Amino acid sequence: MAGSTGNDKSAPPPLPEPLAVPVADSHTHLDxxxxxxxxxxxxxxxxxxxxxxxxxxxxxxSRWAAETAARHEAVHAAVALHPNEAPRIVLGDPDGWSRQGARRPGGTEALDVALDEIAALAELPQVRGVGETGLDYFRTAPEGVAAQTYSFRRHIDIAKRCGKALVIHDRDAHDDVLRVLAEEGAPDVVVFHCYSGDAAMARVCADAGYYLSFAGNMTFKNAQPLRDALAVAPLERVLxxxxxxxxxxxxxxxxxNAPYLIPVTLRAMAAVRGLGEDELAAAVAANTARxxxx
Known part of the structure; x- marks a missing residue:
């Protein structure tokens, strides 16, 4: 629409200056x-x-992710039931299934059926990760925690059996996420998507060999704990x-937001680390591929 202004919150941001060293967006939702x-x-x-x-x-x-990755060389897929999806299925909330086009009964049996399909999708070669899975205590009521935890444990097992990266969603649940990972035995590769912990937790994750992926919220004014975490994270574990x-x-x-805005976040990350953007981009690219x- 003609006459759109820079204050139009619905308008996509402009393209940033290109990066000289190509990088990957390690977590996006194109759909x-x-x-x-x-x-x-x-x-x-x-x-x-x-x-x-x-x-x-x-x-x-997850089906769409796998299909899209199969069609596009630049796309890799990760598949899962989001932590907030598991309670919807178990408690019989039709919203949890409406996007699949049909209502199904709730209960753990329905959750197991869904997880079995995630396990089958995870075997596909274009699927490189199992996630996002984990725990979310921000949006889930106490009666949904058991379903979340069960689903999380199943996803950990799927990732280990398939040899794929485990992509963690952790919201207001740091201690329990780390506890469940320790109890189950973490897969070889664990990625904390949209890392939300502090510097102390970053050190715990570093000692365990986990990857920490930082998103645009690390640029927010109130996000100093995220910047502190980024400052202490091993460079070889940063996405x-x-x-x-x-x-x-x-x-x-x-x-x-869209993948083309990665340079904005990466440049902010480079400033926190005191690195040139090319050096950080090269490290991030290698880390993501690994x-x-x-």
């Missing part, structure tokens, strides 16, 4: 963004973001992501 996959990949490639990991959050999204369409980095917070095995 939740406007436009086509081809358009998103083209815009990203134009600024040096040449690879994306498309993450599923339910059965329909960058958008979690698009969410968590658009400053100064575009509140506007639509973590997801492509």
């Amino acid at each position: 939740m963004q406007t436009g086509t996959v081809e358009e998103a990949l083209a815009k990203a490639a134009a600024v040096g973001v040449t690879t994306v990991v498309q993450v599923g959050c339910d059965l329909a999204g 960058v992501e958008t979690d698009a369409p969410f968590l658009t980095p400053a100064p575009f917070r509140g506007r639509p 973590a997801f095995g492509y």
Whole structure:
């Protein structure tokens, strides 16, 4: 629409200056963004973001992720039931299944059926990760915690059996996420997506060999704990992501996010680390390829 202004919160941010060293967006949701996959990949490639990991959050999204990765060389898939999806299934909430086009009964049997399909998808070669899975105490009521925890344990087992990276969603549940990982025995590769802990937790994750992926929220004014965590994280364990369409980095917070905005976050990360953007980009690119095995 003609006459759109820079204050239009619905307008996509402009393309940033391209990175000289190509990087990957280690966590995005293309199915939740406007436009086509081809358009998103083209815009990203134009600024040096040449690879994306498309993450599923339910059965329909995981199927779509696998199908999209099979069609596009620049896309790798991760498949899972999001932590908030498991209680919906167990408690019989039809919203948890509406995107699959049919209502199904709740209960652990329904959850097991869904997890069995995630396990089958995880075996596909274009699927490089199992996730996002984990625990979310922000949106889940206490009666849903058992379903979340059961689902998380099943995803850990799937990742280990398939030899794929485990992609963690951890919201207000740091201690329990780390506890369950220790109890189950973590897979060889664990990625904390949209890392949300502090510097002390970052050191714990570093000692365990986990990867920490930072998103646009590390640029927010109130996000000093994230910047402190980034400052102490081993460089060889740092990733960058958008979690698009969410968590658009400053100064575009509140506007639509997409993989092409990775350079904005990466440059902010480089400033925190006291590194040149090329050096950080090279490390992040190598780390992402190593973590997801492509």
